[in-house]
Amino acid sequence: MTANEIAGAFQSLQQEIIEGLELAEGGKKFHFDHWERPEGGGGRSAVLSQGAILEKGGVNFSAVEGPLHPNVAKSLGVEAHHFFATGVSIVLHPHNPLVPIIHMNVRYFETEGGMYWFGGGIDLTPHYIKEEQAVFFHGKLKETCDRFDPHFYPRFKAWADDYFYIKHREETRGIGGIFFDRLNEKETGYTKSHLQEFVFAVGRTFLPIYTHFMKELASLPFTEAQKQWQLIRRGRYVEFNLVYDRGTRFGLDTGGRIESILMSLPALASWEYNHIPSPNSEEAKTLSLLRKGIDWISE
Amino acid sequence: MTANEIAGAFQSLQQEIIEGLELAEGGKKFHFDHWERPEGGGGRSAVLSQGAILEKGGVNFSAVEGPLHPNVAKSLGVEAHHFFATGVSIVLHPHNPLVPIIHMNVRYFETEGGMYWFGGGIDLTPHYIKEEQAVFFHGKLKETCDRFDPHFYPRFKAWADDYFYIKHREETRGIGGIFFDRLNEKETGYTKSHLQEFVFAVGRTFLPIYTHFMKELASLPFTEAQKQWQLIRRGRYVEFNLVYDRGTRFGLDTGGRIESILMSLPALASWEYNHIPSPNSEEAKTLSLLRKGIDWISE
Numbered sequence: 001m002t003a004n005e006i007a008g009a010f011q012s013l014q015q016e017i018i019e020g021l022e023l024a025e026g027g028k029k030f031h032f033d034h035w036e037r038p039e040g041g042g043g044r045s046a047v048l049s050q051g052a053i054l055e056k057g058g059v060n061f062s063a064v065e066g067p068l069h070p071n072v073a074k075s076l077g078v079e080a081h082h083f084f085a086t087g088v089s090i091v092l093h094p095h096n097p098l099v100p101i102i103h104m105n106v107r108y109f110e111t112e113g114g115m116y117w118f119g120g121g122i123d124l125t126p127h128y129i130k131e132e133q134a135v136f137f138h139g140k141l142k143e144t145c146d147r148f149d150p151h152f153y154p155r156f157k158a159w160a161d162d163y164f165y166i167k168h169r170e171e172t173r174g175i176g177g178i179f180f181d182r183l184n185e186k187e188t189g190y191t192k193s194h195l196q197e198f199v200f201a202v203g204r205t206f207l208p209i210y211t212h213f214m215k216e217l218a219s220l221p222f223t224e225a226q227k228q229w230q231l232i233r234r235g236r237y238v239e240f241n242l243v244y245d246r247g248t249r250f251g252l253d254t255g256g257r258i259e260s261i262l263m264s265l266p267a268l269a270s271w272e273y274n275h276i277p278s279p280n281s282e283e284a285k286t287l288s289l290l291r292k293g294i295d296w297i298s299e
Numbered sequence: 300m301t302a303n304e305i306a307g308a309f310q311s312l313q314q315e316i317i318e319g320l321e322l323a324e325g326g327k328k329f330h331f332d333h334w335e336r337p338e339g340g341g342g343r344s345a346v347l348s349q350g351a352i353l354e355k356g357g358v359n360f361s362a363v364e365g366p367l368h369p370n371v372a373k374s375l376g377v378e379a380h381h382f383f384a385t386g387v388s389i390v391l392h393p394h395n396p397l398v399p400i401i402h403m404n405v406r407y408f409e410t411e412g413g414m415y416w417f418g419g420g421i422d423l424t425p426h427y428i429k430e431e432q433a434v435f436f437h438g439k440l441k442e443t444c445d446r447f448d449p450h451f452y453p454r455f456k457a458w459a460d461d462y463f464y465i466k467h468r469e470e471t472r473g474i475g476g477i478f479f480d481r482l483n484e485k486e487t488g489y490t491k492s493h494l495q496e497f498v499f500a501v502g503r504t505f506l507p508i509y510t511h512f513m514k515e516l517a518s519l520p521f522t523e524a525q526k527q528w529q530l531i532r533r534g535r536y537v538e539f540n541l542v543y544d545r546g547t548r549f550g551l552d553t554g555g556r557i558e559s560i561l562m563s564l565p566a567l568a569s570w571e572y573n574h575i576p577s578p579n580s581e582e583a584k585t586l587s588l589l590r591k592g593i594d595w596i597s598e
Contacts, residue, residue, distance in 0.1 A: 049571075056570075056572070167551075169557065235564070238568075239541060242538060243551060249542075262570060266570060267571065268530070268569050269568055270566060270568075271564035271566065
């Protein structure tokens with residue numbers, strides 16, 4: 001597939017996910033914004049706000065190209081003057097604190113001269129960590145990975161643990177998932193078409209996972225205290241995205257479309273000074289599980 | 300004054316400000332946390348939460364010392380192995396959207412071998428910018444500055460415009476104020492005791508300014524829509540503090556006391572996708588004034 005064909009396939013994936021989420025929402029529709037980038041390319045942002053289940057959700061597609069800044073080329077270790085980048089990015093914040101926040105990204109990057117790579121991942125941030133949800137989530141990711149290489153899941157699971165980490169809190173963002181970057185033939189030994197199939201398989205794993213959680217959890221009753229805890233967990237999500245997330249930082253530094261980059265931030269978040277949950281509470285249990293290296297699906 | 304005497308004077312300043320704010324609050328008291336730093340020194344954090352006027356406010360004092368990391372020494376251009384740093388930091392978030400957010404910091408830094416500097420500033424972030432408030436605020440800062448050097452106010456006002464700038468939004472955080480850093484005899488030509496008096500004069504300018512706003516504005520009626528706008532402006536405050544503020548970034552990177560560093564974040568903040576105020580609204584007027592170089596008190 002050419003870069004343009006990959007972009008086209010990402011655009012179809014975006015559309016498929018939007019339709020699936022609208023179906024699960026049962027009425028509320030996404031709002032679309034088409035935007036163009038002065039240097040080349042553009043995208044389509046899709047945001048759903050105050051739905052039945054989702055308080056705020058964004059499903060972005062972009063395909064941008066243009067001159068590669070010499071500093072960026074250097075940091076990438078390439079000698080090229082032109083790049084093409086395309087992908088789909090999703091963050092969903094539900095109303096109900098018993099439904100997890102989810103993030104997905106799949107992306108493709110290439111420069112003139114044949115240099116390319118794929119990246120992406122899916123990770124889950126439950127406000128309340130429940131083992132059975134973690135087992136289901138990681139199980140689905142492992143299933144997808146295993147169809148391409150038995151080493152992918154353990155490697156990309158560990159990578160997600162390292163990446164989605166809020167260093168100053170010594171907490172993972174949630175229960176992780178998979179994360180991978182700069183995958184190409186040289187790095188993996190697989191053909192470009194195998195890697196491409198893998199990345200699209202990851203993209204297609206997203207919808208059944210999250211609509212499962214929407215169906216199972218969105219109508220559970222919750223308390224005001226659980227809602228307050230959700231706002232505090234969302235504050236941590238904001239901290240991760242603004243302080244550490246490479247995509248966000250890169251976008252802010254390079255003048256990307258701010259509203260598309262920051263659609264990942266929640267409608268409402270809270271910071272309470274020195275909030276410490278009561279011992280043995282569900283909140284304390286969740287905090288105790290926000291760490292790297294938990295093997296959710298050991299057989 | 301020795302470093303310890305300066306720290307003692309900062310501690311008294313903290314106490315003076317806490318008492319003044321409690322008086323203006325009319326009942327609600329600050330909660331104190333004493334903390335120690337394993338490498339040396341510590342501080343006293345004071346947080347007021349859900350007061351009559353303040354929704355969340357922190358007044359922190361710290362005096363820390365210890366080995367100077369070679370990288371830090373290099374970036375500071377000093378050849379020293381030990382540092383001492385002390386100061387007071389304040390951020391106040393009021394309930395009423397018609398009352399501005401305020402930030403103040405005064406600080407002193409020294410290393411072995413006699414290298415030292417003072418830094419600090421005060422800046423105001425009104426949710427709704429009103430010219431008469433800006434004139435009052437900048438007038439008070441200019442009065443204080445002018446007692447020490449007629450060039451201080453214009454220089455430190457421009458410095459604040461540059462520093463309190465949310466680059467990715469192309470917005471200033473608020474109406475600025477004054478900001479200065481690394482002031483010492485070499486840089487300014489003034490004696491250490493003159494600079495120290497200046498920094499403490501800045502510290503003592505804070506309370507009369509903010510209690511004036513508390514008295515004048517806190518009982519004004521406001522609407523739900525104004526409250527919603529306040530939450531969006533607080534979102535911008537979070538963006539500035541987590542993405543740009545040097546003190547915050549330095550604290551997060553070097554393992555400072557997280558809860559003291561992040562006490563600057565509001566109890567509640569909001570991000571709404573692509574929020575654009577109606578033309579000619581008070582909100583649109585405020586946005587139009589969030590830019591550098593406005594001379595609020597030209598005669």
